Amino acid sequence: MTMAAERKATVIVGAGPAGIRAAELLAAAGIRPVVIDEGLKAGGQVYRRPPQGFGRPAEQLYGSEAGKALALHALFDRLVARGEVEYYPQSSAMALADNVLQVLTPAGRREFAYDRLILATGATDRLVPLPGWQAPGVYSLGAMQIALKAQGVALGRRIVLAGSGPLLTLVAAQLLKAGANVVAILDTASLRNQILALPGMMARPALVLRGLAMRLKLGRLYRAGVTLTDIVSDESGPGAVRWRDAGGCDHHTECDAVGIGWHLRAETQLAGLAQCSFDYGPGWAQWLPRADRMGRCMEGVYLAGDSLRILGADGAEVAGRLAASACLADIGLPFPDPARDLRLMARYERFARAVASAFPWPVDMIRSTPDETMVCRCEGISAGDLRRSVDYAGGEANRVKSMVRVGMGRCQGRFCQLAGAELISAHVGIPVCDVGRLREQAPARPLPVGSWISEA
Incomplete structure (x- = not known):
């Protein structure tokens, strides 16, 4: 059953390090944000929490980061216990339009009208x-x-x-x-x-x-x-x-x-649906959302953590605070001086650029992929299928997608888009940035059809 959006809110998508820090800062300013997260418990991937009764101690799960992980878990649990955040675990943001976020929760479909949206959606494997x-x-x-x-x-x-x-x-x-x-x-x-x-x-x-x-x-x-x-x-x-x-x-x-x-690729599906602009980062070898130093992507939309730049858990915490500060500033509320966090972010970005240089995307290996190799596992499209389609569709990603269905499956190009772009680029002889990026389509993740049918 669809629950209509009754009020506008500040919504955070993602309860990893970035989302938790953003929620903390907003709550301290007197805003009760809605936090939507796919996990059973807050923590994100890097600080993923085990199920109840799991025997391995935190030191084994998180190694040297155990203290940080436990502190973040406790912080968010306190925010929930005090009613300072409205928390929806095991919930997936599926689509957004006209400042309304469509979410699949365990209780069914819900709509959240927002005036401010912080996307802290993390990253996936590249x-x-x-x-x-x-x-x-x-x-x-x-x-x-x-x-x-x-x-x-x-x-x-x-x-x-x-x-x-x-x-x-x-x-x-x-x-x-x-x-x-x-x-x-x-x-x-x-x-x-x-x-x-x-x-x-x-x-x-x-x-x-x-x-x-x-x-x-x-x-x-x-x-x-x-x-x-x-x-x-x-x-x-x-x-x-x-x-x-x-x-x-x-x-x-x-x-x-x-x-x-x-390494990792930024999870940008919702940012694309929100109509954020993107730039191809050659050092990162992927398309990344365009935002200012505080994470502002466009009016009322902010990005934080690995969904903006692949900076790791520490960088995500800083980015979460910066995005929340930008949100408070735009609302007209007091916010902490961001100078220290901006300096930290600059240092983390220097480190991340060096990491990208140390562990480069294997372009030559990808471009020599044999024709019989499966590129798009969802749709069963081989490297040869993709190359042959380029002869008809040209070197633009979305034209190739419409011709051969690469990127149309369950993952919506999350696993095949970057490698597919390299194959197109090599076959046509153009820079990979000129291939373009696949347009996002809602829903952002597969869902049961019945869950999206409204009752009359």
């Missing part, structure tokens, strides 16, 4: 299509991390992790600490790139040292500068990963589960 990646038993690194944090489960008895970025090292370290059998950690980034980026990454020296300590614990399992050939699989799942090392030697590593991921 994936590269590999021959065999569509097989059962091939997961994203984020999925492997969720299974470990939420259920204490290692997905596989003999695991290969592949990709690039800090998440690769982090998930590997977490799995090994939990006793999982990780047999190889394959990084497409070269050691040279990583070393050259170290001066920029020293904007956050403590984080770099923690990362290096994790890397040392991986030992000989970690291999840098690799080229992934394919995942050997059948209907029962993966059997091996074939890869080439930095010296050009071929390897065949047997496994029964594979985790892949190349």
Whole structure:
């Protein structure tokens, strides 16, 4: 049953670090925000909370970040207990138009009219299509991390992790600490790139040292500068990963589960539906929303956290405070001096740019993807299908989408858009930014048809 929106509110989508800090600042100013989150409990992905009765302590779940995680959890729980926020867990924002947000809650569809909207929707895995990646038993690194944090489960008895970025090292370290059998950690980034980026990454020296300590614990399992050939699989799942090392030697590593991921991509579906503008960031190798330093995207819409820039959990907290400060300023209410947070944000951005340089998007590997490789898993579109469609549709992403259906499935291009754009760019011979980005379509996530039918 649809519950009509009765009043306008300040709405926050997402209860990770950015959303929690934004809610805290708004509540302190006397505003009772509506907080909508897909999780069972607040915390987001990085500080995901386990189910009731879960036995692993916080130190095992969050490592050196356990104190921050527990403090954020307690903060948000206090806001809810005091009635300072109106909280809707297990709820998905599906669409928005005319300052009304359509949300699927456990009780059914609801509409929230808002005058201010803070989007703190986080990020998802950034994936590269590999021959065999569509097989059962091939997961994203984020999925492997969720299974470990939420259920204490290692997905596989003999695991290969592949990709690039800090998440690769982090998930590997977490799995090994939990006793999982990780047999190889394959990084497409070269050691040279990583070393050259170290001066920029020293904007956050403590984080770099923690990362290096994790890397040392991986030992000989970690291999840098690799080229992934394919995942050997059948209907029962993966059997091996074939890869080439930095010296050009071929390897065949047997496994029964594979985790892949190349850093993260901003979750921008709702920002697109809100008509925010986007710019292609070549360093980030993805389209990112355009916003000012405080997170203002357009009138009444603010962005915070990884949905704006991939800056990690600490950066998300700062961005959440800045977005809430901008919201208060625009309403005409007092807000904290943002100078310190703006300085912090500049430092986090320097670090993030260096990370992007250290662990680059593997453009050459993507552009040489064999024709038979599945690119869009939702619609079953191969690299060859996509290339052939470009001959008719030209080099514009949405024309290719309408021709061959790439990006029309359940994920709406979240997993295939970036790699697909590289294939189009290479085939036509134009810069990848000229390919454009796929237009968003509501609903932002798959939903039961019955949940969206209003009663007369």
